[in-house]
Amino acid sequence: MSAELEEIHEECGIFGVWGDPDASRLTYFGLHALQHRGQEGAGIVSNDHGHLISHRGLGLLTQVFHDESQIERLKGEAAIGHVRYATAGSSSFDNIQPFTFRFHDGDMSLCHNGNLTNCPSLRRKLENEGAIFRSNSDTEVLMHLIRRSPRSTLLDRLCDALNTVHGGFAYLLLTEHEMIGALDPNGFRPLTLGRMKNGAYVLSSETCALDVVGAERVRDIQPGEIVVVDNDGYRIVQYAPHTQLSICSMEFIYFARPDSDIYGVNVHSARKRMGSRLALESAVEADMVIGVPNSSLSAAAGYAEISGLPNEMGLVKNQYVARTFIQPTQELREQGVRMKLSAVRSVVSGKRVVVIDDSIVRGTTSRHIVQLLKEAGAAEVHMRISSPPLKYPCFYGIDISTTKELIAAKKSVEEIREFIGADSLAFLSLDGLVESIGLQGDAPYGGLCVAYFNGDYPTALDDYEADFLASLPSEDCERLAHFAECNSEYVGNEFHSSIVSHHARRALRVDS
Numbered sequence: 001m002s003a004e005l006e007e008i009h010e011e012c013g014i015f016g017v018w019g020d021p022d023a024s025r026l027t028y029f030g031l032h033a034l035q036h037r038g039q040e041g042a043g044i045v046s047n048d049h050g051h052l053i054s055h056r057g058l059g060l061l062t063q064v065f066h067d068e069s070q071i072e073r074l075k076g077e078a079a080i081g082h083v084r085y086a087t088a089g090s091s092s093f094d095n096i097q098p099f100t101f102r103f104h105d106g107d108m109s110l111c112h113n114g115n116l117t118n119c120p121s122l123r124r125k126l127e128n129e130g131a132i133f134r135s136n137s138d139t140e141v142l143m144h145l146i147r148r149s150p151r152s153t154l155l156d157r158l159c160d161a162l163n164t165v166h167g168g169f170a171y172l173l174l175t176e177h178e179m180i181g182a183l184d185p186n187g188f189r190p191l192t193l194g195r196m197k198n199g200a201y202v203l204s205s206e207t208c209a210l211d212v213v214g215a216e217r218v219r220d221i222q223p224g225e226i227v228v229v230d231n232d233g234y235r236i237v238q239y240a241p242h243t244q245l246s247i248c249s250m251e252f253i254y255f256a257r258p259d260s261d262i263y264g265v266n267v268h269s270a271r272k273r274m275g276s277r278l279a280l281e282s283a284v285e286a287d288m289v290i291g292v293p294n295s296s297l298s299a300a301a302g303y304a305e306i307s308g309l310p311n312e313m314g315l316v317k318n319q320y321v322a323r324t325f326i327q328p329t330q331e332l333r334e335q336g337v338r339m340k341l342s343a344v345r346s347v348v349s350g351k352r353v354v355v356i357d358d359s360i361v362r363g364t365t366s367r368h369i370v371q372l373l374k375e376a377g378a379a380e381v382h383m384r385i386s387s388p389p390l391k392y393p394c395f396y397g398i399d400i401s402t403t404k405e406l407i408a409a410k411k412s413v414e415e416i417r418e419f420i421g422a423d424s425l426a427f428l429s430l431d432g433l434v435e436s437i438g439l440q441g442d443a444p445y446g447g448l449c450v451a452y453f454n455g456d457y458p459t460a461l462d463d464y465e466a467d468f469l470a471s472l473p474s475e476d477c478e479r480l481a482h483f484a485e486c487n488s489e490y491v492g493n494e495f496h497s498s499i500v501s502h503h504a505r506r507a508l509r510v511d512s
């Protein structure tokens with residue numbers, strides 16, 4: 001994969017307020033509740049009667065806003081904010097959002113959660129036409145497209161721009177007169193509208209941040225919708241001709257906070273059901289269940305309930321270590337895992353333990369956990385993973401970028417078991433995952449994106465497609481082509497036709 005394609009993965013949190021004199025402070029509180037979605041940088045922009053004031057920086061929210069005066073300066077009754085999580089390669093101040101743009105007809109500020117699949121080619125085209133970019137983030141592309149649209153109102157221009165970008169995105173936009181939220185036609189990332197008692201509106205990546213500022217959920221923003229909030233209230237505009245919900249299943253598995261609800265499904269309860277289902281699918285003789293803190297504690301509770309085994313605290317997490325996943329080298333990643341988790345010797349010594357984790361990406365964490373528990377005297381360690389094996393990259397904004405990093409793309413379950421040193425290993429089935437999350441709706445997989453598990457991408461992959469198809473082993477290509485022929489359920493999915501024709505070309509090459 002080229003460096004250009006490799007650099008733009010962003011999983012972030014966005015939060016905005018319209019109509020409260022303390023808008024920037026409330027935005028700070030909202031972002032604080034969304035800190036798990038991004039720890040690399042943060043920023044808030046407020047709207048002081050049309051003058052947009054910004055404060056941004058690298059690091060955690062409390063590092064960026066370490067002094068009361070920094071919030072005090074962000075005056076006005078509206079604000080939007082962002083916490084950023086990106087791959088190590090692009091950790092520069094220039095990429096910290098929200099971005100603010102000064103135009104002759106008014107300031108605008110913009111932030112974004114997700115990843116655009118056609119960003120590199122759009123950017124190249126825009127640069128060739130004279131556009132100047134100051135970051136390597138996807139977000140600026142949208143603003144260039146808005147400004148280039150020939151239509152007269154901001155809303156029409158935004159609709160044009162949103163119909164030009166592809167992939168996973170939730171945007172927040174702030175101007176003097178309104179705060180706007182927009183979601184991609186598949187709703188890959190969550191976005192919710194809430195209302196405070198004083199009538200102020202908030203938009204947030206997750207509902208957990210609504211609770212923190214005392215807002216009631218009004219509605220989840222649906223695929224292909226724009227929500228415009230101004231002094232008259234809010235209105236919804238449908239900008240996309242075709243929509244189909246395929247929300248990222250990793251939001252439920254790992255990314256979102258357990259107290260959040262996504263499309264009416266509570267994340268903790270979904271994880272607990274995944275754990276229960278895992279216990280039914282892969283029972284094992286053991287003395288106790290241990291959840292890997294924090295993201296797997298809900299699944300461990302479900303596993304324990306069904307298996308009848310005690311749910312013990314056999315692993316403790318140091319809560320002050322940021323996520324290990326973003327460390328740039330394997331050595332640092334391993335050091336990060338060592339700093340993060342410790343085994344409780346007196347609990348596990350001499351015991352047969354079932355360890356529940358939410359996912360295996362590279363295998364670093366599971367391998368370390370097995371070693372820790374064995375060193376602490378565990379008699380047997382059985383790993384149970386509350387999601388299916390991650391085999392395919394994500395192009396919509398979760399940092400699982402290349403197949404070569406994914407251990408399950410190269411190794412069988414037995415080979416992974418051997419690599420991590422566990423006595424047994426099992427993953428949740430795909431059906432088990434979909435049924436446990438239990439979204440209501442008739443979209444494929446109940447409205448979830450499960451492409452990391454089975455390669456069934458709900459959209460065209462655009463700039464990523466050629467590299468992705470070239471990286472597919474023949475058997476995979478054959479399987480996906482068959483799959484695409486039998487299950488072309490996704491509305492207007494060009495990826496399915498690409499994979500079928502790619503397979504046909506490959507087969508011809510092989511035959512000739």
Ligand code: AMP
Pocket residue numbers: 254292295323325326357358359360361362363364365366398399400
């Ligand atoms: P690894 O050690 O590379 O196998 O990563 C697995 C661990 O990373 C699991 O314990 C997960 O909780 C966590 N994880 C899974 N997906 C992600 C992600 N997209 N970003 C950060 N951490 C993740």
